[in-house]
Amino acid sequence: MSPDSDPRRHVIVVGGGFAGVGCVKRLAREDGVRVTLIDRHNYHQFQPLLYQVATSQLASTDIAFSLRKLFRDHDNVDVKLGEVTGLDTATHTVTLADGGSFTGDALVLAAGSQPNFFRTPGAEEHAFPLYALDDATRLRSRILEVFEAADRDAARIDQGALTFVVVGGGPTGVELAGALADLIAETMSVEYHDVAVSAAQIHLVDLGHTLLGPYSESAHDYAAKVLGRKGVRLHLGVAVTEIGAGHVSLADGSTIRTRCVVWGGGIKAPPIAAAGDLPRGRGGRIDVGPDLLVEGADGVYVVGDIANIPSPDGHTHPQLGSVALQSGVWAAENILADAAGKPRKSFHYHDKGIMAMIGRGAAIAEVGPHRHELHGAIAFSAWLGVHASLMTGVRNRVDAFINWGWDYFTKSRGPQVLDRAEIAKIDWDEDAAPDREPAAVP
Numbered sequence: 291m292s293p294d295s296d297p298r299r300h301v302i303v304v305g306g307g308f309a310g311v312g313c314v315k316r317l318a319r320e321d322g323v324r325v326t327l328i329d330r331h332n333y334h335q336f337q338p339l340l341y342q343v344a345t346s347q348l349a350s351t352d353i354a355f356s357l358r359k360l361f362r363d364h365d366n367v368d369v370k371l372g373e374v375t376g377l378d379t380a381t382h383t384v385t386l387a388d389g390g391s392f393t394g395d396a397l398v399l400a401a402g403s404q405p406n407f408f409r410t411p412g413a414e415e416h417a418f419p420l421y422a423l424d425d426a427t428r429l430r431s432r433i434l435e436v437f438e439a440a441d442r443d444a445a446r447i448d449q450g451a452l453t454f455v456v457v458g459g460g461p462t463g464v465e466l467a468g469a470l471a472d473l474i475a476e477t478m479s480v481e482y483h484d485v486a487v488s489a490a491q492i493h494l495v496d497l498g499h500t501l502l503g504p505y506s507e508s509a510h511d512y513a514a515k516v517l518g519r520k521g522v523r524l525h526l527g528v529a530v531t532e533i534g535a536g537h538v539s540l541a542d543g544s545t546i547r548t549r550c551v552v553w554g555g556g557i558k559a560p561p562i563a564a565a566g567d568l569p570r571g572r573g574g575r576i577d578v579g580p581d582l583l584v585e586g587a588d589g590v591y592v593v594g595d596i597a598n599i600p601s602p603d604g605h606t607h608p609q610l611g612s613v614a615l616q617s618g619v620w621a622a623e624n625i626l627a628d629a630a631g632k633p634r635k636s637f638h639y640h641d642k643g644i645m646a647m648i649g650r651g652a653a654i655a656e657v658g659p660h661r662h663e664l665h666g667a668i669a670f671s672a673w674l675g676v677h678a679s680l681m682t683g684v685r686n687r688v689d690a691f692i693n694w695g696w697d698y699f700t701k702s703r704g705p706q707v708l709d710r711a712e713i714a715k716i717d718w719d720e721d722a723a724p725d726r727e728p729a730a731v732p
C-alpha cells in the first residue's frame with residue numbers, strides 16, 4: 291500500500307528520547323495508527339547515566355538502545371535517521387537536512403534540549419558539555435588523556451593536567467564531580483604508578499550559593515559534605531567569567547589552570563524549537579496548553595524537555611526524564627482521543643520524586659510528591675532501582691547492573707577506553723600560562 295492510500299492515521303514524531311519513545315510505544319499498540327519516528331541518532335540514549343560513561347563506570351552500549359530494535363516488532367512504526375531542520379505546522383510537515391520530508395495527520399515534537407553556555411566566553415569552544423552520548427565519550431577520553439599526559443611528563447601537572455573544573459552545582463555537576471573523585475581515588479591512584487595522583491584536584495563552581503538547588507536544605511548540606519569528604523573543592527556564589535584552552539577564570543579574580551572543564555551549567559531549547567513559528571517562552575522552549583497541544587496549531591503536540599508544560603501550581607514542569615516519558619504517553623492518548631472524536635485530557639504528572647547520586651554509596655532521594663527524603667545507602671539503592679527500571683531494553687539493564695556491581699564490589703572500572711584520541715589530544719603550548727592569581731583553596 292502506498293503511504294498516500296494508507297487509511298491509518300499518520301503521526302510524525304521528532305526525537306527518540308524519553309518523550310518520543312514514550313509516545314511511540316503507546317501509539318504502536320494501535321492498528322489504526324502508523325508512526326514515523328525521526329531522530330538524528332539511530333539510538334535512544336539514557337541521559338541520567340551519561341556521567342557514568344564519562345567516568346568509565348558504564349560502557350556506551352549500556353545506555354544506548356537501537357531505536358529500530360526497540361520497535362522491530364511493530365510494523366506500524368517506521369524509524370528514520372535524519373536531522374529535522376524545518377517544520378510546517380499547518381500541514382504537519384517536517385523537512386530533513388538532506389532535503390527529504392514527511393507529512394502526517396499529527397506532529398509530535400520531542401526534540402529535547404541542548405546545553406546553555408549563557409554566553410560565557412570560551413565555554414562553547416573549550417568546555418565539555420554532558421548532554422549526549424557523544425559528549426560522554428569525548429569527556430571520558432579527555433579524562434584518560436590528561437592522566438596519560440601526566441604519566442609521559444610530570445611537568446604537565448603544573449599546567450593543569452590533573453585539575454578538573456566542573457561548572458554547575460545541579461545534579462549533573464554534583465553527580466559527575468562525585469564519580470570523578472571516586473575514579474581518581476580508587477582507580478587512577480592504583481593504575482598510574484608513576485603519576486602523583488594525589489596532586490589531582492576537582493573544583494566545582496556555581497553561581498548559586500548551594501548545591502542541588504531544587505532539593506531541600508538538608509540535601510544541599512549533605513551533598514556539600516559528601517563532596518567535601520571526597521576532596522572536591524567548592525566555589526559557590528562565584529561566576530565563571532571565561533574559559534580558555536588551559537584555564538578557567540572566576541569572577542572573584544582567581545584563575546584555575548586546567549585541561550578539562552565539564553559544563554553542567556544549564557540547558558535550553560534546541561534550534562528546531564524556533565523553526566516552526568510556534569510560541570516560545572522560558573529557555574526558548576515551546577509553550578503548550580495543559581493538553582500538550584500548541585494553541586493555534588491544530589494537531590501539533592510538543593512534549594518533554596523542549597516544551598514548557600504548565601503545572602497545576604502555575605509554574606511549568608521541570609526538565610526531567612519522568613516528565614518527558616509521561617508527557618509523551620499523554621500526547622499519544624490525546625492523539626487517539628482526537629482520532630476517536632473524544633475530548634482531550636489535561637496532562638497529569640505522577641511525581642515519583644527526584645534523585646542524585648554523589649559517587650559510590652552516597653545518594654539523595656526525595657521520593658513522591660511530598661518529597662520524603664532519603665540519604666546514604668537507602669537512597670543509593672533507590673537510585674539504582676529506579677534508574678535500572680527506567681531503562682528501555684532488558685538486556686542492557688542486565689549489562690548495566692553487571693558493570694555497576696563489578697565496579698561497586700571490586701572498586702575497579704570496566705570500560706576505560708580512550709577511544710576519542712583526536713578530541714582528547716591537547717596542545718600544551720596553547721594558553722599554558724594564565725597571568726592571574728590561582729584560585730584560593732577553600
Ligand SMILES: Cc1cc2nc3c(=O)[nH]c(=O)nc-3n(C[C@H](O)[C@H](O)[C@H](O)COP(=O)(O)OP(=O)(O)OC[C@H]3O[C@@H](n4cnc5c(N)ncnc54)[C@H](O)[C@@H]3O)c2cc1C
Binds near residue numbers: 307308338372421611
Ligand atoms: C547529564 C544529565 C543527567 C540527567 N539526569 C536525570 C535524572 O537523574 N533523572 C531524570 O528524571 N532526568 C534526568 N535528566 C533529564 C532527562 O534526561 C531529560 O529530561 C530527558 O532526557 C528529556 O527527554 P526528551 O525526550 O524530552 O529529550 P531527549 O532525551 O533529549 O531526546 C531528544 C531526542 O531528539 C533528538 N533530536 C533533537 N533534535 C533533533 C532534530 N533536529 N532532528 C532529529 N532528532 C533530533 C535527539 O537526538 C534525541 O534523541 C538528565 C539530563 C542530563 C543531560
